[in-house]
Amino acid sequence: MKNRIILIIIALFPMISFSQDTLKGMAMTNENGQISGIPGATVYWLDTEIGTTTNDKGWFTIKYKPEFTKLVISFIGYKTDTINVTSLNQEIHHILKDESELDEIVIESRSKTTSFSYLSTTNIIKVSSEELLKAACCNLSESFETNPSIDVNFSDAVTGTKQIQMLGLNSPYLLITQENIPSVRGASQAYGLTFTPGTWIESIQITKGTGSVVNGYESIAGQINAELVKPLTDEKLFVNLYGANNGRLELNTHFNQILSDKWSTGIYLHANNRSKENDHNGDNFLDMPIGNQINVMNRWQYQNAETGWVGFLNLRYLNDEKQGGELNFNPDTDKLTTNAWGSEINTNRFDAAVKIGYVFPEIPYQSFGFQTAYSKHKQESYYGLRTYDIEQESVYSSFLLNSIIGDTRNKFKTGITFTYDRYSEMVELVDYGRTENSIGGFFEYSYDNLDEFSLTAGIRVDQHNKLGFFITPRIHLRYSPWEKGVFRASFGRGKRSANVFAENQQLFASNRTINLIDSGGKIYGLDPESAWNYGVSFLQGFNLFGRKGDILIDFYRTDFTNQVVVDWENPQEISFYNLDGKSVANSFQTEISYNAFNNFDLKLSYKFYDVTTDYSSGNNSKPLTPNHRFFVNIGYKTPVKNNSYWMFDATYNLVGKQRFPNTESNPTEYQRPEYSPTTNLLNAQITRIFSPKFEMYIGGENITGTTQENPIISAGNPFNPYFDSTMVYAPINGANFYTGLRFKL
Amino acid sequence: MKKLFLFLGIVLITLSATAQNKNAKVSFEVDGICGMCKKRIEKAALNTKGVKYASWDVKTHMLSLIIDERKTAVKTVQENVAAVGHSTKEVATTEEAYNNLDPCCKYKDEEIVKDHEK
Numbered sequence: 001m002k003n004r005i006i007l008i009i010i011a012l013f014p015m016i017s018f019s020q021d022t023l024k025g026m027a028m029t030n031e032n033g034q035i036s037g038i039p040g041a042t043v044y045w046l047d048t049e050i051g052t053t054t055n056d057k058g059w060f061t062i063k064y065k066p067e068f069t070k071l072v073i074s075f076i077g078y079k080t081d082t083i084n085v086t087s088l089n090q091e092i093h094h095i096l097k098d099e100s101e102l103d104e105i106v107i108e109s110r111s112k113t114t115s116f117s118y119l120s121t122t123n124i125i126k127v128s129s130e131e132l133l134k135a136a137c138c139n140l141s142e143s144f145e146t147n148p149s150i151d152v153n154f155s156d157a158v159t160g161t162k163q164i165q166m167l168g169l170n171s172p173y174l175l176i177t178q179e180n181i182p183s184v185r186g187a188s189q190a191y192g193l194t195f196t197p198g199t200w201i202e203s204i205q206i207t208k209g210t211g212s213v214v215n216g217y218e219s220i221a222g223q224i225n226a227e228l229v230k231p232l233t234d235e236k237l238f239v240n241l242y243g244a245n246n247g248r249l250e251l252n253t254h255f256n257q258i259l260s261d262k263w264s265t266g267i268y269l270h271a272n273n274r275s276k277e278n279d280h281n282g283d284n285f286l287d288m289p290i291g292n293q294i295n296v297m298n299r300w301q302y303q304n305a306e307t308g309w310v311g312f313l314n315l316r317y318l319n320d321e322k323q324g325g326e327l328n329f330n331p332d333t334d335k336l337t338t339n340a341w342g343s344e345i346n347t348n349r350f351d352a353a354v355k356i357g358y359v360f361p362e363i364p365y366q367s368f369g370f371q372t373a374y375s376k377h378k379q380e381s382y383y384g385l386r387t388y389d390i391e392q393e394s395v396y397s398s399f400l401l402n403s404i405i406g407d408t409r410n411k412f413k414t415g416i417t418f419t420y421d422r423y424s425e426m427v428e429l430v431d432y433g434r435t436e437n438s439i440g441g442f443f444e445y446s447y448d449n450l451d452e453f454s455l456t457a458g459i460r461v462d463q464h465n466k467l468g469f470f471i472t473p474r475i476h477l478r479y480s481p482w483e484k485g486v487f488r489a490s491f492g493r494g495k496r497s498a499n500v501f502a503e504n505q506q507l508f509a510s511n512r513t514i515n516l517i518d519s520g521g522k523i524y525g526l527d528p529e530s531a532w533n534y535g536v537s538f539l540q541g542f543n544l545f546g547r548k549g550d551i552l553i554d555f556y557r558t559d560f561t562n563q564v565v566v567d568w569e570n571p572q573e574i575s576f577y578n579l580d581g582k583s584v585a586n587s588f589q590t591e592i593s594y595n596a597f598n599n600f601d602l603k604l605s606y607k608f609y610d611v612t613t614d615y616s617s618g619n620n621s622k623p624l625t626p627n628h629r630f631f632v633n634i635g636y637k638t639p640v641k642n643n644s645y646w647m648f649d650a651t652y653n654l655v656g657k658q659r660f661p662n663t664e665s666n667p668t669e670y671q672r673p674e675y676s677p678t679t680n681l682l683n684a685q686i687t688r689i690f691s692p693k694f695e696m697y698i699g700g701e702n703i704t705g706t707t708q709e710n711p712i713i714s715a716g717n718p719f720n721p722y723f724d725s726t727m728v729y730a731p732i733n734g735a736n737f738y739t740g741l742r743f744k745l
Numbered sequence: 746m747k748k749l750f751l752f753l754g755i756v757l758i759t760l761s762a763t764a765q766n767k768n769a770k771v772s773f774e775v776d777g778i779c780g781m782c783k784k785r786i787e788k789a790a791l792n793t794k795g796v797k798y799a800s801w802d803v804k805t806h807m808l809s810l811i812i813d814e815r816k817t818a819v820k821t822v823q824e825n826v827a828a829v830g831h832s833t834k835e836v837a838t839t840e841e842a843y844n845n846l847d848p849c850c851k852y853k854d855e856e857i858v859k860d861h862e863k
Contacts, residue, residue: 042804051804074804363768363811365798407797450788 023064023085025092027054027073028233036303036310038075038096046070046082056305057261093233116539116550121446121456121476122212123488123537123554125149127204134635134649135685136242136699136738138250138272140201140226141193145683146651148591148605148631149206150224153624156506157711157725157732158324158343158383160288161191167208167221167556167587168609168625172496172503173531175211175219178226179312181353181373182216186421187392188377190505191347195318197270197295199240199252202227209535209556210474210492213442213458214400214413217472220494220531221558221585231256231266231301235744244738246288247276262304270295279327280734281707283715285725287733289324289343308359308367316351324509325384326718336385341718343509345381365404365411372397383508384718386428390502395420405445413444417462427501427514432524436497438464452480458492466497466522484541495530497523498564500576507574510724517577527578531560549594558585568661569617571670571713572721581614585622599639605631621659624676624729628656647687655679658729663713670713670722676729679706698739705734768797771819772809775801776832778852785850789829793822 027041037058044051045068054060062071064085071092074080078096085092115126127147134146141162144150155163164171176184176193184192204226211223238254249272256266273292280287300313322345323331329342353373360366378391400415417440425432440462448454456476463469474492481487500516501507507514518525537554560583567575591605607629611622621627631653638646660672685699708730714722775786783801786808790799795816801808810822823836830842830850843853851857 042802044804072804074802080803362770363798365811404797407791408799409791450784450791 022061023071023092024059024061025071025094026058027060027075028058028093028095029075029078036305038078039305041073041075041078041096043071043073046072058305095233116552118480118484118486118539118541119454119478121448121454121478121488122490123208123535125206125208127206129202132198132201132204133647133687133697134633135651135683136198136244136697136701136740138198138242138248139194140196140198143198143201143204146633146649147206148603148607148633149208149589151607151629154728154731155190155726156509157285157708157728158289158509159191159322159345159506160324160732161194161506163190164193165625166206166224167533167558168585168611168622169221169558170503172498173220173494173558175215175223176226177215177223179228179353179355180215180225181371181396182218183226185218186377186394186499187379187390187423187425187502188349189499189503191320191345191379195293195295195320195347195349196226196228197250197252197268199238199254200228200268200270200297202229202234208537208554209490210476210494210533212456213444213460213472213474213492214398214415216417216419217440217460217462217470217494218496220496220529220533221556228297228299229254229266229268231264231299232258232303234266237743237745239743240740242738242740244736246274246278246733246736247290248272248274248738250740262302264301266299266301268297268299277327278733281709281711281732283710283712284326284328285341285712285715286324286327289322289345291320291322293318293320295320306361308361310357310359312353312355314351314353316349318347318349318351320347321345336382336387338385338719341384341723343381343383345379348378349375351375365408366402368399368401370397370399381508384511384723386508388427388501388505388508390423390425393422409448409450411446411448413446414442416441417460423499425501432501434466434523436464436466438462438467440464454478467495467528470495486539488537488539489535491532491534493530493532495528497528498526498576500524500526500564500566504566504574506726510574510726511719511721512568512572512574512724515573515575517575519578521578524576526564526576527562529560529563531558531563533558544594547595547597549592552589552591554587554589556585556587560584563613565613565615567615567617568623568726569615569620571661571663571666571724575616577616579614580616581619583613584611586610599637601633601635603631603633605629607631617662623661624658624727626656626658630654643689643691645689647689648684649687650682650684652683653681655681655729660727660729663727666713666722672713672727676708679730680704681706681731693745694741694743696739696741699737701736701738702731702733703735707731707734766814768811769814770809770811772807773819773823773833773835774806775808775826776852777801777803777806777850778858779803779849781847782831782850782852785829785846786826786831789825789831790822793817793825796822 027038029036029038039054039056041054043060043062050063052060052062069085071083071085073094075096083094117124132143144152144164151165152162155161166174172189207223211219234254234256236256240252242250251271253269258264271294274290278287295318297316302311325342326340329340331344334340334342355371357369373396375394381388396419398415398417400413402413404411419438421436423434440460442460444458446456458474460472472493476490479487516524521527535556539552541550560579563579563583565577565579588608593603596602609625609627611625612619633651636648657675657678659675663671682703683701685697687695687697689695711728711732713724714720777786783803786801787799790796795813796810798811823833827836827838828842830838830846832838
């Protein structure tokens with residue numbers, strides 16, 4: 001046994017392997033997030049007779065010559081992949097895609113960091129870890145800045161939190177999962193995305209429009225799933241340091257250890273500190289809160305190729321502290337007084353999750369999985385004179401069976417889900433504590449004629465103590481009438497209970513009075529939200545001057561049957577009430593990506609949003625949501641020499657004018673115009689890869705220094721009734737430059 | 746809840762226990778060259794009632810199947826594959842079916858086979 005461990009460890013270090021003219025690697029499969037080696041896979045150099053097969057653990061060793069660049073890996077039941085091999089000093093860790101997997105992308109000969117799928121039935125965008133290296137991506141919320149499908153906005157001028165939007169709707173309407181377990185929801189809605197460090201993310205899958213019924217009924221506008229790094233495949237040691245001139249310092253370390261041929265474990269540590277007080281606009285308010293975060297995760301991975309069992313155990317602890325407000329605010333003496341306006345937000349979170357999966361060894365198309373997750377999220381906070389405390393204890397369990405009907409063209413997934421959420425919530429002196437639970441069953445059928453047509457139709461039924469008994473249908477269609485041309489259509493329904501305070505926490509950083517219009521519903525006196533989402537898209541791959549490109553056009557419409565309307569139109573008040581009338585979000589996006597010359601990629605995107613709601617004051621567009629957005633991303637990689645190369649990336653965003661909520665009733669000095677000006681945002685980063693072990697990067701965010709001049713209304717007198725920090729349309733802090741390094745073994 | 750899992754567990758165990766001849770694994774060589782052949786071969790195989798899973802390897806020319814032996818026989822699959830133009834050792838394709846193949850799939854033509862090797 002011991003010898004075997006040593007052998008595997010040796011195999012992990014291509015650097016110290018003796019023979020220099022062989023290439024080592026491992027062929028693996030990913031079954032529902034569980035990665036295991038494939039024994040007996042065929043590995044050969046393209047256009048040569050040199051080939052081999054993998055051993056019983058999935059490892060292979062193959063003769064290497066510098067003229068060999070394309071390595072082909074194939075295995076029965078999986079898509080055959082071709083990998084570019086640039087040097088001997090890399091070890092190949094390759095995951096083969098299940099031939100029948102719908103939600104995945106074919107690996108092209110030249111890998112793209114963000115890719116659309118030609119084969120998937122849903123409109124899904126896959127973001128690889130390489131894409132995440134294009135920007136500092138300190139956490140999950142920042143990792144979408146190079147991606148046009150998701151918009152990153154500022155929520156308020158006090159907490160500096162970035163909020164994401166898709167199809168013109170805020171993140172509560174998205175289902176955000178971590179390895180298919182719902183993660184950012186309920187109490188963590190406002191800040192949850194900043195609680196997943198960027199280096200922990202292996203890849204992100206973004207589904208536009210209605211999602212799959214497998215992960216629940218909550219998704220309305222789309223779904224974002226983040227896969228985290230796995231102990232078996234992640235670097236044995238990884239260190240990342242980051243520092244920025246705004247005073248933000250970050251440290252990330254990963255330690256992974258393969259304990260035996262079945263067990264591996266990893267410890268991931270993230271710490272950040274923001275202690276520098278910045279006030280560039282001179283309004284006496286911090287541009288960004290100061291604070292720190294400690295985030296520790298331990299993962300255990302089990303896989304047994306002989307029996308077909310795989311498993312994961314995850315434990316995570318987080319502590320995050322933020323302090324914002326006036327520069328002279330001292331929490332010890334000024335907390336909840338009118339000496340100075342200040343805010344502290346302290347979050348503690350514990351997560352535990354277990355996943356178990358089984359693939360029938362004799363029947364590769366049949367498998368089942370069980371997952372259960374527990375989390376306890378506790379936020380204690382105050383904003384000026386208002387206190388807000390929320391604690392959420394959650395349990396999520398699901399059991400899933402995958403199999404076929406007749407043959408592999410007809411597949412199904414079925415299972416049951418159980419959720420439990422206990423909230424204790426105190427808004428100033430009002431107790432909004434409650435318990436929600438649900439049990440549901442789902443069945444999803446997918447048909448693929450192995451050619452131009454595929455379909456996924458799912459249905460789920462749920463019994464929820466607050467939402468009642470309801471049915472959620474969702475359908476996706478794909479039709480590919482010609483080569484590289486794909487039409488898709490989807491429609492489906494989503495339903496959720498709005499956590500009005502947790503989701504709109506920025507309201508506390510204003511002196512608006514809260515007006516919750518109780519209409520006898522079960523959640524804060526309000527009814528559950530429900531909406532239909534319809535979408536169509538067209539994707540066409542093309543070859544222009546011998547270079548590959550894609551053009552994508554999509555249109556989505558979300559039609560609310562009920563919504564908890566968040567009404568900011570009275571500057572002294574924020575109101576929450578049930579929708580009476582129509583609320584519609586239309587989104588149109590077109591995107592062109594083109595590999596203009598070797599190693600140079602260009603992405604252009606234009607988006608049009610039309611989001612309108614019937615407010616009590618009449619139909620109006622959603623405030624602070626631009627109609628037009630334009631996006632450009634360019635990336636260039638220099639040819640690899642002695643294992644080292646440069647990477648240059650730049651992203652430019654042009655954001656159209658945005659409507660301010662009505663401020664007419666305020667005194668003139670506290671009014672805002674009807675519309676904000678158009679804003680520009682430019683980010684760029686240069687990365688130098690010195691070797692596969694070491695790289696450094698330097699970059700700038702908001703290089704042109706676009707800022708909003710006067711982001712806080714009544715900043716000079718934060719205790720008068722007009723104080724409001726929520727009217728933010730542009731960055732608060734000017735240009736920010738950062739540098740960092742990544743070291744791996 | 747617990748009972749439900751127990752029930753599902755029992756269902757799965759019985760499924761796999763009776764799965765012996767219902768899920769027979771077989772593989773044999775089928776002539777062909779390219780990705781288009783792969784699609785055609787697998788489709789023909791899956792179109793045979795009783796074939797649950799089919800995968801043809803472009804490199805080794807091996808067709809791997811999982812079939813329900815009570816519903817079909819290997820011979821039937823081979824006949825169906827031959828009917829769309831792909832020969833096996835046991836069942837040769839007809840001239841007509843072979844001629845219907847796309848030009849790039851003419852595996853009997855050495856020049857075309859060579860082209861694919863480039």
